[in-house]
Amino acid sequence: MPDTTNDPAQRPAQRPAPGASPTHRYEALAETIVTLVDNGTLRPGMRAPSLRRLAAQNRASMSTALQAYRLLEDRGVLEARPKSGFYVASGSKVSLQTPAVSKPPAKAAPVSVGSGVLELLEHAANPNLVPLGCAIPSADLLAASRLDRFLARAARAQGTDYNIYTEPRGDEKLRTEIARRGLQWGQILAPQDIAVTCGCTEALSLALRAITRRGDTVAIESPTYFGILQVLEALGLKALELPTDATEGIELAALEKALKSKRISVCLLSSNFNNPLGFAVSAAKKQAILALLTRHKVPLIEDDIYGDIYFGKERPQPFSTIAPEADILYCSSFSKTLAPGYRVGWVASRHHMQRVLEGKFATTLCGPALPQVALAEFLANGGYDNHLRRLRRVFADHIDRMVRTIDRSFPRSTRVSRPAGGFVLWLELPEGFDSRRLFKQALEEGICFAPGDAFSASGRYRNCLRLSCGHDWTPRIEAAVETLGALVTQQLGEDSPECA
Ligand SMILES: Cc1ncc(COP(=O)(O)O)c(C=O)c1O
Incomplete structure (x- = not known):
């Protein structure tokens, strides 16, 4: 039988x-x-x-x-x-609403997020805490041992050849592999249009340095990834936070109004699956955004770091594929899918490469060669697409389990995002809720998460929090989410969700 x-x-x-x-x-x-x-x-x-x-x-x-x-x-x-x-069916039984459209101040202002973010990063690195804080996939979900073999092979075969300065653009084979991958979703790039960087962070920083000066204004999504805010702060740039819908991205009308009435030097948007909201912008809306920016002669910096982690049928296009001639600086890295520790990212631009390279030379000269060589070999021969297929399934599953756990353990007034890709969730509690207070309580319970105010240039979103789903779903993680739900319920003084 x-x-x-x-x-x-x-x-x-x-x-x-x-x-x-x-x-x-x-x-x-x-x-x-x-x-x-x-x-x-x-x-x-x-x-x-x-x-x-x-x-x-x-x-x-x-x-x-x-x-x-x-x-x-x-x-x-x-x-x-x-x-x-x-x-x-996915998400069939979740009854919590999605976050409301954000309403940041319609005025550009200097950015100051430093100390709050550093406090989060210190705790996020503590291996004893339940890791809901940082948007880093756990090492066992990445193709670590396979990638290590490529690194070891490169070091064994030609280690001394790579103990050199690369050209500021970075390893040519890696740039060629990156350009080849882009072809899969219609991105036409030549290897010389690409500069390898130290992660997406350096890509964003070099892109901003290439086209802005201190005091300039950058239009951004709100909420947005705190690393972007830190780069703006470090470069002395002002942020104009745009109203942003949790499922559709920035409000077009707000962008248009800002472009008409304010001096915006550049717009910095996620290409796909904004961190922390996870929304996917439709191709038609991307086209409309680009038409507006082109009309007002404002360049776009796009951050496509989560583009490969889509839950739909196919990879959504970045802005640069939709309008190849537009003035766009494209930034990405392998940190979310393959190797956060290798610190390899890239910036691609037809119009600003000279300025980008000058910036690269002035800051770090060039990146370490060996990780680039190993990544180039991995992209050519390591089964990256199979790895991505598995990763997408795993993250979609983690997101789904986390949303369901939130649905049954948080108060009914909680709003939670429904990401179309990536691996983070954004939770919005009623006005007055204090996620910094929750952060302290959670640390005492051995849990780390990201308080919402880290994602705003203007100190908003203290009533929000971001949870990372980058680690394997275990009873420990499930229990931690339930504990957060109990602490939130306690702070709000509401009845338990079962009674609500
Ligand atoms: C939207 C976004 N951009 C950039 C980065 C930074 O990427 P990297 O680690 O490659 O510097 C992150 C990391 O969390 C991110 O979420």
Whole structure:
């Protein structure tokens, strides 16, 4: 007899519907599937057992199995995909709202985020804390040992050849591999349009240095990644925070108004999946943003560090692919998908490469050669696309589990983002909630997360927090999210979510 203990469809229909026993056979079958979804055996995006298997293993007719799946489709638990079968719907049961559109001040101001961010970074590096703080994937999710082999091989074969200064642009083979990868989503780049940098942070910094002067104003999303704010602060730039929707990105009308009435030197936006909101901007909206910027002769710096971690069918295009002739400086790195510790990123620009290279030369001369050589070999021969496919599945699953855990352990007034990619979640609590107070309490419980005010140039979002889903989903992480939910409930003085 085959071993069916791990076969979801083989388990008996056991759980009656809450409050009442299913009266029909198809309802009982449907409940079997609901139980499997609830306990995580069947996860969002997974294919449900075929109708034939469900029917045979539960000794039901095909039409009963079909009736059960139609019921689950109506309830939003499953979705039918033509010629493919039934799949567990993603996010089907989350009832919390998404964050409201942000309303930052319509005035550019100098940035000051330094000390709050450093406090977060210190705690985020503490391995004893539950790691919900920094947007870093855990090492075991990255292709670390395979990449190490490429590094060791490069060092063994030609170590002394790489103990040199590279040209300021960086290793040519790596730049060629980066240009080749871009072709997959229609980005036409020549290796000489690319400069290898020390992570995306240096790419952003060099891009800003190339086209701004102290005191200039940079239009940004709000909330945005605190590293961007730190770079603006270090370069003496002002930030104009734009109202931003958690699912669609910046408000076009606000950008247009700002461009008409203010002196904006550059706009800095995420290409895909802003950190911390995770939204995907449609191609049409990207086109409209670029048309506005071009009309006002304002260049764009785009940060595409999360572009490869998409949960949809295909990789969304960056701005630079949508309008190849536009004045764009494209920034990215391998830090979120492969090797945060190698510190390898890049900036690509047709129009400003000379200034970028002058900046590179003046700051770090060039990057270390060996990690670049190892990465070039890995991109050519290491199975990067397979690795990315797995990583996307894993992060989508982590996000889904985290959202469900938040849904059942946080107060009903919590709003939570539904990212289209990346691996962070943004939570918004009612005005007056203090995430810095929660941060202190969480540290005492051995948990780290990112308080919301780190993501604003104007001290906003103290009622918000960001949780990272970059680590394997374990009972420890689940318990930490539940503890945060209890602490939030306590601070708000609300009833437990079950009573609400
Ligand atoms: C949006 C965004 N840009 C840039 C960076 C910095 O990347 P890197 O580690 O490659 O310097 C991060 C890191 O969290 C990020 O989230």
